[in-house]
Amino acid sequence: MAVETTVAGVQVGLARPLLLIAVPVVVALLGVLLLRGRDGTTFDRRTRTLVFAARVVVVALLVVGAAGPYTADTRQTTGDPSVTMLADRSASTSVTGNISGDLAAAIEDRGVDVSTRVVADGDRSPVGDGIANSLETNGSVLVVSDGQVTDGRSLPAAASIARQVNATIDAVNLTATATERAVSVAGPAKTSTGVRNSFLVSLDGVRLNDPVTVTVSVDGETVAEREVTGGGFEVAETFATTGSHRVTARIESDDRFDRNDVARKTVRVVEPSQILYVARGDYPLEEFLGQVYDVDRARSIPEDVSDYYAVVVQDVAADDLGNVASLQRAVIDGTGLVTVGGRNSFEAGDYRESLLADMLPVSIGEGGRTARVALAVDISGSTRGTLSVQQALALDALDQLGDENRVGLVAFNEQPYAIAGLSLLGNNREALATQIRRLQSSGGTDVAAGIDGAAEMLGEGGGTVILISDGRDDGGAPATAARVAEDGVRVITVGVGGIVDDEYLRRTANAGGGTYLSADETNRLRIRFGGESREYEGTGLTVVDDDHFVTSGVQFESNPGQSNAVAVEERADFLVAGPSGAPAITAWRYGLGRTVAITAYGPDGTLDGLLSRPDSLGVTKAVNWAIGDPERLETGVTSVDGARVGSPTTVTYEGEERPSADGVRFSRVGPREYRATFVPESPGYESVLGAEYAVNYPAEYADFGIAPALRDAVDRTGGRVYEPAQAATIAREVRQRATQVRTVRTDWTWLALLVALLAYVAETSARRLTRIRT
Numbered sequence: 001m002a003v004e005t006t007v008a009g010v011q012v013g014l015a016r017p018l019l020l021i022a023v024p025v026v027v028a029l030l031g032v033l034l035l036r037g038r039d040g041t042t043f044d045r046r047t048r049t050l051v052f053a054a055r056v057v058v059v060a061l062l063v064v065g066a067a068g069p070y071t072a073d074t075r076q077t078t079g080d081p082s083v084t085m086l087a088d089r090s091a092s093t094s095v096t097g098n099i100s101g102d103l104a105a106a107i108e109d110r111g112v113d114v115s116t117r118v119v120a121d122g123d124r125s126p127v128g129d130g131i132a133n134s135l136e137t138n139g140s141v142l143v144v145s146d147g148q149v150t151d152g153r154s155l156p157a158a159a160s161i162a163r164q165v166n167a168t169i170d171a172v173n174l175t176a177t178a179t180e181r182a183v184s185v186a187g188p189a190k191t192s193t194g195v196r197n198s199f200l201v202s203l204d205g206v207r208l209n210d211p212v213t214v215t216v217s218v219d220g221e222t223v224a225e226r227e228v229t230g231g232g233f234e235v236a237e238t239f240a241t242t243g244s245h246r247v248t249a250r251i252e253s254d255d256r257f258d259r260n261d262v263a264r265k266t267v268r269v270v271e272p273s274q275i276l277y278v279a280r281g282d283y284p285l286e287e288f289l290g291q292v293y294d295v296d297r298a299r300s301i302p303e304d305v306s307d308y309y310a311v312v313v314q315d316v317a318a319d320d321l322g323n324v325a326s327l328q329r330a331v332i333d334g335t336g337l338v339t340v341g342g343r344n345s346f347e348a349g350d351y352r353e354s355l356l357a358d359m360l361p362v363s364i365g366e367g368g369r370t371a372r373v374a375l376a377v378d379i380s381g382s383t384r385g386t387l388s389v390q391q392a393l394a395l396d397a398l399d400q401l402g403d404e405n406r407v408g409l410v411a412f413n414e415q416p417y418a419i420a421g422l423s424l425l426g427n428n429r430e431a432l433a434t435q436i437r438r439l440q441s442s443g444g445t446d447v448a449a450g451i452d453g454a455a456e457m458l459g460e461g462g463g464t465v466i467l468i469s470d471g472r473d474d475g476g477a478p479a480t481a482a483r484v485a486e487d488g489v490r491v492i493t494v495g496v497g498g499i500v501d502d503e504y505l506r507r508t509a510n511a512g513g514g515t516y517l518s519a520d521e522t523n524r525l526r527i528r529f530g531g532e533s534r535e536y537e538g539t540g541l542t543v544v545d546d547d548h549f550v551t552s553g554v555q556f557e558s559n560p561g562q563s564n565a566v567a568v569e570e571r572a573d574f575l576v577a578g579p580s581g582a583p584a585i586t587a588w589r590y591g592l593g594r595t596v597a598i599t600a601y602g603p604d605g606t607l608d609g610l611l612s613r614p615d616s617l618g619v620t621k622a623v624n625w626a627i628g629d630p631e632r633l634e635t636g637v638t639s640v641d642g643a644r645v646g647s648p649t650t651v652t653y654e655g656e657e658r659p660s661a662d663g664v665r666f667s668r669v670g671p672r673e674y675r676a677t678f679v680p681e682s683p684g685y686e687s688v689l690g691a692e693y694a695v696n697y698p699a700e701y702a703d704f705g706i707a708p709a710l711r712d713a714v715d716r717t718g719g720r721v722y723e724p725a726q727a728a729t730i731a732r733e734v735r736q737r738a739t740q741v742r743t744v745r746t747d748w749t750w751l752a753l754l755v756a757l758l759a760y761v762a763e764t765s766a767r768r769l770t771r772i773r774t
Contacts, residue, residue, distance in 0.1 A: 004072070015068025026059045047770070054763035058756045065752030070745045081735045082113040086130050088145030090120040091700045095206055095256050096174040099724050100144040103172065106727035112734050120145065123646055123700045126152035131169060131713075132161045140168035140719070140737065142730065147171075147710025150699040156473065159713035163444055170719040170730075171710055176206035180704050182260040183214060184696075185249040189639070190268045192630050193239055194292050195620070197267070198553060201249045202232035206704045217248050234553075239269040244692035246685055260701040264685060264694035268639075273309040273630050275623070276302075280316055281605075285340065285619075288611050292620060298322075305330045309627045313356075315342030315605060317349035324355040331359055332591030336626025340607065341599040346564035361572035361588040362597045365565055371405045371529050372422060372463030374454035377436065378470060378497075380413035380445035381716075386470075386497045387441045389519075393496045394436045394468050397522050401425055402531025408457045409435055413443030416453020444716055445469070447477035447508065451491060455484040462488025462570065464514070466525065470497030471505040472712045478504075481512030488571065490514045494522060499708065506547060513571065515545040527581040528574055536581030541600065541615075544574045549625045550587060550596070551575050554618040558609025560584075564599040576600075576618070585622060596622045635672070640693035643680050647699060651676050651688050661688050 004013035014020070030052055087100035104114040119130025127145050129152035134141050147155055162169050187199035201216055201224075208230040216224040216235050224235045239245055247265040274294040277286050278301055289295050289312065296308070300322025305311055311327060331337050337359055339345070351357050352364040377394045379387065401407055403426030409419040419435050420428070447469055454465040465484075471477075471493070481491040491512025493505040496519045506516040517524055526536045527544055541556035556576065563582045568574045576585035584600035598619070602608025610619055631637045636655045643649040651666075653659045653674045658666055666674040680686070680695040687693065714721055722730055 002068075011072040013070055013072065014064075015070060017067055019063055019067040022063050023060055026063070027056050030055050030059065047767075051763065051767065054759060058760045058763070061752050061756030061759065065749045065756065069748045069752060071748065072745050081111075081731075081737075082115060083107055083142055083730065083734055084134055084139070085114050085116045085142045085144060086119045086127075086134055087116055088120040088125065088127055088143075089118055089122075090125040090148075090150075091123060091257070092125065092148045092704050093120075093146050093174065095176050095178045095180045095704055096146065097177050099172070099174070103144065103724060103727060107731050107734075110728055110731035112731040123150075123698045125150040125700060128153040128155050128158040131155070131158040135162055135165055135167045137165045138167065139165075140170060142722075143169060143171045143710065144174070145171070145710065146174055146705060147707035147713075148700075148703045149707070149709070155707070155709040155713045159716045162713075162717045167717065168719045169713050169717045171714050171721050173721050173723050174706060175724075176705060178256050179205070179207040179209070179254075180256045181205040181208065181212065181251060181253045182697075182702050182704065183249050183251050183263045184702065185216070185247055185263045185265045187247065187265060188267060190270070190630060191239065192270055192272045192292070193242060194272055195624065196236055196238050196617070199235045199237065199247055199265070200232050201226075201235060201263075203228050203230055203251065204703065205230070205255070212251050212253050215250050217246075217250070219246050220248075239267070242269050242271055244268055244687075246692075246694070257701055259683070260697045262683070262697075264683070264696055266685065266692050266694045268631075268691070270630050270634075273627050274307070275310045275312060275627070276305055276308045277312045277314070278316060278322070279314040280320060280344070283314055283606055284611055285312070285314055285607055288616070288619070289623070293623070301327050305335060306333065307633070308335060309630065309632065310336030310338060310623060312338045312340065312623065313345075314340035315344045315349075315601075317344045318351050318354040318356065321354060321356060328355050328359060331593035331595065334592040334628070334632055336593055336623075336628060337590070337595040338623055338626050339595070339597050340601075341564040341597070342601050342605045346566055346597075346599060348564065359590045359593075359595050360566075360597050361569050361586040361595060362566035362583055362599065363569055365567065371401075372458055372461055373401060373405055373529060374408045374410055374422070374457045374463065374465050375432075375436075376410045376412060376416075376450040376454040376465055376467040376469075377439060378413075378445065378447070378450065378468060379411045379439050379441045380443055380473075381441060387439065390468055390496055391436055391439060393494060393519055393522065395433055397466055397468065397494065397525055398425075398429065398432060398436070400522055400525035400534060401529045402534045403429070404531050405529055406463075407432065408454075410450060410454045410457055411439050412446065412450030412453055413441075414446045414449065415443075416449050416456075418453065418457055422457060445473040447471065447473045448480035451477060451480045451484060451508075451512070455487070455489045458489055460487075464490045464492060464529075465512070466492045466494065467505075467508075468494045468496055469505065470499060471495060471501035471508070472497075472499065472716070473504075477508040478511040481508045481514075485511070485513045490571070492517065492525075495519060499712075501708070501712070510547055513573070516547060527577045528568070530581060536577070538577070538579045538581065540579060541584055542577045544577050548573055548575055548587070550585065550618060550621045552621075554621065555614045556618060558612065558615045560600040560602045560608045560610060562601050562603060564601075566597070566599050585618065587622070587625065594626045594628055596626050598622065638689040638691035640688065640691060643686075643693055643695045645680050645683055645695060645698045648677050648679055649693075649695075651678070651691075651693075653689060659689055664688060 002013050002015050003017045107114050120127050127149050182204050184202045191197050211227045211229045214226050214228050245267045249263045251261045272294045276296050278298050303323050303326050347364050405425050406422045407425040408422040411417045492514040493509040494517045495502050495505050509516040526534050530536050540559040543551050563578050568583050568586050572586050572588040578584045587596045638653050641650045664676045666676045669675050683695050
């Protein structure tokens, strides 16, 4: 262990000070040999004393040299300035021109070496892997890419690694110089005849200045033709025949690539699902369902309902329900359940004491239960400059929560900070508001840490996390939200900030069984958490969660006017609320089955305007969601994931025996389930085991322009986005980074050894001169 001290303002030290212990030992041996005259010399005592002193000096110098003497001082040093350039030469960057070579040459012309590594090429863009593999501790990389990753680790994951080693990611702002368009089509993969389906056709790309014609065809027949500059539009289609149907979107575009001018999708259409409708009265809902499904009618639940895809129970009292136990067994095994309210159901039908109550996503009675809520507020560095907006939104969210709720506060950046534990809000509202106003921003962003910290505050009792963030972090939040959801913690995300990753926050909320709200939608919190002190006041029906299958793309214009007295179960999906904030449509999963409760109804006891357009789509989708897979009860069914050229695709077969197909090898993954993976080589429509599927162009040709994830990676690592013409700026800043003020050690071992040698030579020469003279 080195020791240091300051002598006359200079830091002096020894690297191996323990070696100094050898000095007295050697001096003692020399004394025995020289001063007592046992070395065979004929010197007199005075001469021996001088020789002894000289030898002590030599030995001391040798030991000091071995101990590693040094001096240390602080000075400015210039390292070897160089740039590690990561070049993306994949297809998506070809619309920006290949500037990496010219930029590297311009930087080198200014005296800075450039090491270029190609991290993406052709149809593959593993840019995240390229960045991660090029990082060095305290180093930096210059990324010349659009950031459109198609393989390997994501850019947020690469940024996380960079932060761990204190490395910086810089980027060059690439500007599109050519027009490029990519068309895509999305929609259901499986449906029934007679069901109205919606397909979203999108046109994306760069330099979309002029409109192009987008033609959509179904089985070769044109069903829509639109002039589009960018964005998307919906196409509705109802299939009358079973089997596989082809939906194709096509553009005629004079742009860089033509392989992404056609998008394909297949839809498997099956016979209408068989459902059981249970009711005591005559209601319009029966006729409505009969237009879409194969409906059997019953006055009560029979002994066996396992052959039905769903059971719809409308306005039947508990005493008249029939064999609820058989229904419960069927729902646990996968049968859907839709319970429709009225004057003889829920609280009016005494459901509280029935087995049916266990399956419902609502509890009977208006509740008044205290909610447990943890507000998690993002205070990371990415909120710097917008933290006041975050605080204002947190205060607004707090204002939506009723006094009877137990509310706590967590702040988070790279780690969570428990600001205030759970307490009754009515007594602590102002104190919590004050603590929110005092929050300050710092550090990186880890949304998963915020979720974990809030879930820990909620404890074993579970509850709801209301997370307020811009969502710009390392990508682990959805998995964390899904994990805490298993422990009874729902995650609601609210997007706020200068640049908000809406899609990431939406995925996090969906994984956590919650809802994503934009900054102007926090009044929806009052619907669930307002209570008596913060009652919601609306007009008509209000969609609470528009990310759910049932409510996505649905508009409600009716106002049934009546609703049963129920409260949403803690883990249920609150989808639609009535004018007072009372539940109108709720849903959840029960065993393998799905159940929906429609608790709003009209003055005459029917569903009133809910069966008229556009509201009727919500009822249809509620039943479809409860049904789930319309081939669940079939065997020998094959399904293929969305396929792209060059990417692995999975085909799944459900049947009793392992299937065989040319070029595909199946492995058993379940009692009646087999899977295989293959890589399509060309676009078009193909089939395997009789199931037709669409193969689309490679993912490399789907997205163009600078990906927001690249700018986020730069921001989170403290980097900078340069313009292509800023070669001089890049070179200057690289030199500045290479020039550092550091503590430099100067090793003086060589000097100690040199002086020891000179002393020894001087002493030996002196003795020989003395002999010669005598």
